[in-house]
Amino acid sequence: MIVTITPNLALDVTYEVARLRPGETNRVEAVHARAGGKGVNVARVLRSLGREVLALGFAGGPTGDAVRADLEASGLPHDLVPSAGETRRTVTVVAGDEATMLGEPGPVLAPSEWAALEARVPEADVLVVAGSVPPGVPAEAVADLVARQTARGIPVIVDVPGEALLRAAPYAWAVKPNAEELAEATGVGDPVAGARALDALAVVVSLGEGGLLAVVGETVHRVPPPRRVTGNPTGAGDAVVAALAAGRAAGAEVSWPALLADAAALSAAPVLAPVAGEFDPAAYEEFRRENA
């Protein structure tokens, strides 16, 4: 089983508007909402691949209820710790090709709530910790969790931003920032130098249209995207994490070139799907064949 932790789970809301006019009243034509956050999206991709998954996180307040209801409706296995603070929302205002995202900070978590989350991590083949870290959780808390789960024999993939990434990297099996997150966390602009600045076994960097870069020990791997695709890039990074998790769950002997080729193929598929966390299985198979 692959377990994902989404420290700052969200209800991802999409507002369709004809045009976003700042400073004015805008009529929302349609509203869509679904449970989100990187770890949840990773779990969705893995389940689409037929993997056994469990999504962990927090749910509080009416928005937490909406998240639970959506996960129930979609049948994604989950185990959410009740939080006193209300679960955050993200609102993405879509007007034609323009998407404006508004991200709430999320609830301030108590140390006891964070501890309750870790207590729910079952025996797992791989643990993924992905997404932003909510207010009230110190950067070292993620590192401590990753260290303890690694000590327990569970390989951990970490995709969190900033200080939490820096601190957790030494204990992770792999970390997966995108180029911008890596530069922000390390203060180093070049992705290879930035990856080396992280004290991690393996650093996989998503470069968007530049494909994937991985620094594993002394070796630098580069994988181009399977084909120039345009569409919705949201979820491409989550698909990379899902592919890494699925590959590691198959066994400790990982062929990095094969794993990265698979991750690149999987990351391109969601770009063709309109909703984050969804992907196009036919496109994935086609991209895999092209890359083989």
Added chain:
Amino acid sequence: MIVTITPNLALDVTYEVARLRPGETNRVEAVHARAGGKGVNVARVLRSLGREVLALGFAGGPTGDAVRADLEASGLPHDLVPSAGETRRTVTVVAGDEATMLGEPGPVLAPSEWAALEARVPEADVLVVAGSVPPGVPAEAVADLVARQTARGIPVIVDVPGEALLRAAPYAWAVKPNAEELAEATGVGDPVAGARALDALAVVVSLGEGGLLAVVGETVHRVPPPRRVTGNPTGAGDAVVAALAAGRAAGAEVSWPALLADAAALSAAPVLAPVAGEFDPAAYEEFRRENA
């Protein structure tokens, strides 16, 4: 008792951002939420004036739960009909002086839900119907409700937009559009001509910085705002409705000049308060004395 109906009650959410950058990811620094909609705001003002009030409307889904919780917390008497569809939200993105509003359309109401709302209207001195009309409620439904409550001996003040305003006007004691809403509903740009185009006993038009205009039978009343005030104009129209309701609740013999002077004073007070539906009682008293 003064009863208000808010046909499309909302959770009014405010997002504080440093700057709203369309097409980008915007970090929300603070989130505020409270029950809203014109009828709810009118009830809040009336309660601040010491009046006995009851706010009626619909509540559905997790957002409906949040609305109920907020009304409970604020102690505003309410009686909300459960709706199958989820209560809408409005999101106002505040960046310095710029406020960008995003309004969800609201749930599609079933005819049985609408009927359940009207069944909850108790004996009242005045009934206020204020705010937008949700999808699924035909324009004549508001007019039918107003006609039945008027026949029951309850004077009704109507502040709804568009076709629903046109149809309800003949049965209301007074209607209160702002200049823009009046022009939109009647297709007539001039406020006096527009007011005459409505087949209503009394039409009170809020003109923003132009004060108030009322057309009552053949008489046209004009009241300037008590003083040039700048601030948050949200809620000024709701305060006018509250003043009209309080004046009418005092008895059928209404002195329109006195009533409008009071409404103008009350409408200026919320402009000085930062949150819609709140007002500054000291400012109100001062404006009343100035206008006396």
